[in-house]
Amino acid sequence: MEKRSLFDDAAYAEIVARLDKLSADSTPKWGKMTIGQMLAHSAAVQEIGNGKDLEGTNFIARLFKGMIKKMLLSDKPYPHNSRTHPQFVVTTPADFEREKSRLVAAMESIRANGARADGHPLFGPLTDDEWGWMYFKHLNHHLEQFGV
Numbered sequence: 804m805e806k807r808s809l810f811d812d813a814a815y816a817e818i819v820a821r822l823d824k825l826s827a828d829s830t831p832k833w834g835k836m837t838i839g840q841m842l843a844h845s846a847a848v849q850e851i852g853n854g855k856d857l858e859g860t861n862f863i864a865r866l867f868k869g870m871i872k873k874m875l876l877s878d879k880p881y882p883h884n885s886r887t888h889p890q891f892v893v894t895t896p897a898d899f900e901r902e903k904s905r906l907v908a909a910m911e912s913i914r915a916n917g918a919r920a921d922g923h924p925l926f927g928p929l930t931d932d933e934w935g936w937m938y939f940k941h942l943n944h945h946l947e948q949f950g951v
Contacts, residue, residue: 844945
């Protein structure tokens with residue numbers, strides 16, 4: 804998988820165009836999340852780059868943070884049905900339009916302001932390239948999950 808960055812104009816435009824192909828009726832190719840839940844999940848992940856705290860990280864995640872970071876930053880796609888941080892699990896219904904707007908706003912904020920300077924709350928310092936790739940890869944994973 805080619806490493807691309809949410810900070811790259813062409814990559815960002817591609818993500819937005821793919822988001823625009825989604826509808827409230829979009830269904831996943833794998834997994835249990837609805838389209839609204841996926842957008843809420845993706846927005847919550849993006850908001851970490853905007854300075855939101857990461858809460859409830861368990862001992863196991865902290866112990867294996869180096870391995871998790873390596874997997875997140877590798878050029879290999881995420882496995883389907885991967886586990887996520889508890890803060891990013893969305894189990895309640897989520898409104899498609901509201902969560903799509905929230906996700907786009909989070910992406911625009913990161914692009915306008917840069918990712919948080921104090922580093923990732925679990926992984927520590929990340930370069931702009933690492934932040935940009937991590938966010939692109941995550942969004943790409945979920946957009947593929949919903950067929951776009």
